[in-house]
Amino acid sequence: MRFTSWNLLFLAAFALIAEKGECACGSLGNLPGNFGRVEVDSFCPFADWTFTVAPGDIPFIYLADGILFTGNECKAYDGIDNNGTLLGVFTGSGYEVGAIRSSSNSLYVVCNMSVANERLFWSYQLVLVDDCGGSFPASPDYNIVSPQDPSSMQSIYPHGTFCVWEFNGDPAGCNFTFQLDTNTVLHNYDFIFINYGPENVGGQGIAIRYGNPDGFYFAPDNLTAAYTGSQLRVMFVSDGSGSSVGFTMDVTAECPPPDPLQCGEIVEIVLNEDSLHKLNATAGDILYIAPSEDVKPEDVDPSCVTTILDPYFIFNVTQCVPVAEESDGVIKLTYTVWNQKYLDQSVPVQRYFIFCVNFTCEFESNYTVTSSELEPEIRKIGFDTDPVDAQFQVSLELYNNDTFEDPLADDATITVPQYVYAEVRMTDVPASSNNFHVEMTSCWATLTDQPTASPLYPILQASCPVVNPFDPANAIIMLRNSQPIYGQFKFRSFVWTNVTDQEIYVHCDVTICDTDAGECPSECGMKRRRRSVAAVGEKHVLSAGPILIANKPVDQVIQQVKKERNEMEYDFIQSGGPIQESQDEEMYAALVLVLVAGACVVILLLIKK
CATH class of the missing domain: 2.60.120.290 (Spermadhesin, CUB domain)
Structure with missing residues (x-):
C-alpha cells in the first residue's frame, strides 16, 4: 500500500x-x-x-x-x-x-x-513499509539507516514503518556497541527499540527505547550503549500521525574467534592469529595444505591454497591430502598447512624458514548396526495370473548370513560393514511350481517405513545392483533374481549421514511372473527369451524393517584404508548420496573430532646463482 x-x-x-x-x-x-x-x-x-x-x-x-x-x-x-x-x-x-x-x-x-x-x-x-531491515551476521561494523519516503519531497521516513535488523553472533556471546547519530530526529510516537531479540537467552544489558510520546525526539551527542549476547535486535516503528528525518546508527560487534578446526564431511580450518604467527605468515606468502614440503602449491587442489588475506580453508576431505594413521580403533587424519614464503627475485640469496602447522581430526573406526525390534513387514498380495487364478503370500525378510535360515531377531546385532541379506519369497507356493518367477525390479533403503521418504539409498534398479559412486566394490551383490519362488540379494550395512535416530527400512518392487502365461524377464545382464505372449505379471511393493543402529550417528565422510607395499594410503568417498561408507571392512569414521596443532620448522639455506 x-x-x-x-x-x-x-x-x-x-x-x-x-x-x-x-x-x-x-x-x-x-x-x-x-x-x-x-x-x-x-x-x-x-x-x-x-x-x-x-x-x-x-x-x-x-x-x-x-x-x-x-x-x-x-x-x-x-x-x-x-x-x-x-x-x-x-x-x-x-x-x-x-x-x-x-x-x-x-x-x-x-x-x-x-x-x-x-x-x-x-x-x-x-504496516505500510516493511521492506527494510533483515538478518545479518555480527560483522565488525554495520550502519543502519531509517527508510525514506519516496513520495515525499523531503528526506523523511514514511508512515506505518516496521523495520527489524537482527545481528546474530556467536552462541558464546558477542560484545555489541551502537551509537545513534547526533542528527537523529523522530516524530512523537515513533520509536527505536533495541533489545536482544526473542531467541537470545542470558544476554546482559537493559532494553532501550529511543523516542518521545510527547513531542519530537532529538538524539543527544555521543549517545552510545552496549550489549553482550548472541543476538542484537534493532526495531524502528512509526505511526500515521507525522514523520521526520529519521536516524542513522552505527553497530559494532566483537565476537570470539571461531574454532580453528571443524571436522566432518566438510573440513574447515581457520588460521587464527596464533596459527599465522606460528607460520610466520606475511603478505605475499602462499599457505597450502600438503602431506609434505616436497609437494608444492601448484600440485594441490585450489581449495587447499590460500593467503593471509583470506586465512581459512573449507574443503571436502577428498580434496586436501592428509597424513593418515590408524591404531586402537581410531583413524587420525593430519592436515599440514605449509607456508611458501614470498621470495624477492631481485636479491641474489635467500634465507628463510619453512614453517608448518598440523591440524588433526580423529575418527573412531568401528560402528555397530543392530536389528533390535526388527519386525519385517509381510504383505499378502492377491493378484491374477493367466491362465491360473491364484492368490500368493509374498514376504520380504532380512538375515545376517547367506544360509537364509533364521530371520534377524529382535536382539540381532550387525557390525558395519557386515552384509545384510534380503530374501523375497512366495511362501505358499510349492517348491515344484517352477513356472512362478520372482523378479525384484528395484529395491532401496529409507530412514522411515515410507517407501517414498528421504534420504534414500538405492540397492537394485532395473533388476540389477546399483553401482553407487560412494560405495566400495561389491557393496551390493545380487544372489538370485528372476528365478522360481524366491529372489535374494545382499548389501553392506551402513549409517545415515547427519541423522540422530538411525533406522533402516528396506523396500522392493516385486513382480511375480507366470512363465506358462508368457515371457518373463531374465536375470540382470542376460537377454530375455523371446515369446509372443503379452501378459507377464503384476508389480507390488514389499517393505521390511526397521534395522536399528545402536551407535551415535556420523556426519563425516568415511575413509577407505588400503595397505600396499607396507605403506598406508587413504582414499575418501565423496558424498554422492545419503550414505557414507568405508571401502574397507575395518575402517569406519565417527563423530570424535580432536584438534591437534603443532609446528615444525625446517631451516633451509638457498643461494641463488
Missing part, C-alpha cells in the same frame, strides 16, 4: 482525533481505522481489544507510554481472540518486546492488572 496526498491528509486528520481519545477500560471491541491510539485508564483491572485491517494487510501494536507495574501484563495474540498464537507478553515498559506485528489481518490484545496501574498509551498501526 502506498500513501497518496489524500492518504496523508486523512492520516493527519485521524491523528488529531486519536490524540484526543478518551480513556477506556473493559472490552473495547474492534479499533477503528488503520491507525490510532488506545488509552487504558488507571485502576483498570481488565481491558482487551481487537485491531483488524483489510484482508492481506498486517497490523502491529506497541506500548507507546506508561509502565505496567509488577504483577500486571498485557498479551498480544495473532487473530481475533486468545485462541490464536501468543505473539508476545508486555511487562514493565515493554521495551524488551518492542512492537508486535500479526501474521494475519487481526491482532488481539488483552491486559490484566492485578494491582492498580498508571495510565497506558498504546499505538496501533497498519
